[in-house]
Amino acid sequence: MKSLTANLSTRHKLQLATVLSVVLALVPVLLVLGASSTLSLISLGLAVVSAWFVSGLITQPVNSGIKALETGLLNFKDGEFSSLLAYSEDDELGRLCHTYNQTAEQLRQEKQWIYQRELMLDKVLQSSPQALVLIDSNNHVVFSNHSAKLLFKCEQKLEGLTRYELYAFGSEQIQNAMEAGRDGLFHLKHAHSNDSQLKQDDEAQTWHLSTGQFLLNNHSHRLYIFKQLTRELSRQEVAVWKKVIRIISHELNNSLGPMSSMLHSGKILTQNLDEPRLGRVFSTMQERINHLNEFVQGYGKFAKLPQPKLEVIDWLSLLNSVKQEWVFSIEGDIPNFECFADRVQLEQLLINLLKNAHESGSEAEQIKVKIEAKSQGTLLSVSDAGKGMSEAVMANALVPFYSTKASGSGLGLALCREIAEAHHGQLSLHNRGDGKTGLVVQVFIP
Structure with a gap:
């Protein structure tokens, strides 16, 4: 039945x-x-x-x-x-x-909510400065973001490529880091920068790789997260220097004030004495106090750089203003486009770079300033025909207090970098190629 x-x-x-x-x-x-x-x-x-x-x-x-x-x-x-x-x-x-x-x-409501969250998550991951690569158990890339394409210098989508096809686009350092399969730092030479349109072939970059393995749709996947630490480490280093400078400036100011007051009192008390040597002593002391004041004020500019007050830059007016103090020639035409920056800080940056160019041993007529319009901002270049920089000097040129000049403060280029980064831009140094001697300093302002 x-x-x-x-x-x-x-x-x-x-x-x-x-x-x-x-x-x-x-x-x-x-x-x-x-x-x-x-x-x-x-x-x-x-x-x-x-x-x-x-x-x-x-x-x-x-x-x-x-x-x-x-x-x-x-x-x-x-x-x-x-x-x-x-x-x-x-x-x-x-x-x-x-x-x-x-x-x-x-x-239905939960599915719609999850879909909206997926859209938001995808937007966040695609715009993240960290490079993300997800590889499945068959060694195929199933997800990557825009930063990953820049890291691997690949024009096409990474999805669908095998792990080994992916290695063909990247450098040997990336391959070694991924094959190691553990979290850690690695150094990348000749890396493409996704922070600006500057070329950074002369700078080694520090990256951190973080990996994780998990199940997705009952299949094992491995996620690789690449984070660039070069600028972060530089910012931490500069922050330490700024703190040291503020402490030194505070102590010097505490001493210079009483010294100036005592010097003034000494001049009043001895003005009726007929002793020419006292005049020389007081003059020397006043000169040294003035020098220390200038010293403290110069370092204060670096330690307490204000936030940029953005305005449209009139490049022709700005360059003509700087030309009153320094001799240089303008390379190419000045593009007709809008650039928003702090005019005072930008003028200080140009003055520092031109001062360095004149002190490089280059002839004045060989010092050139070039302004280019890029898709994401403005590229300002200052070049000279001096001796250029060795690798050791270039590695430390942007460190505060570092200088190869006997009377240098070591803050010129450091202040220039601070100004560039205050505008969310970047500064880089390059020795001139094509058989030419000299240095090119490039500043990118987004």
């Missing part, structure tokens, strides 16, 4: 049960009444047909509700939550369909 009803629907099973119940109830009645066999068969036939038809009508809504539930659950399986059930009878099946509709509505 069980095998006979195994393939029947619930509705047909109910109809069959109703027909059997009618037959079982009618047969004893016909036997008691002593009806003829022909009449009994006709009665049984009519009863079976009637029972089947009536039970079909009664179970039709139930059958529709069950089919609707089945369709809805299949939609759930496919991740579709927008379809609702129309069955609304006030019975157990109706309440079940109502619960289904409530669940579908809640799941």
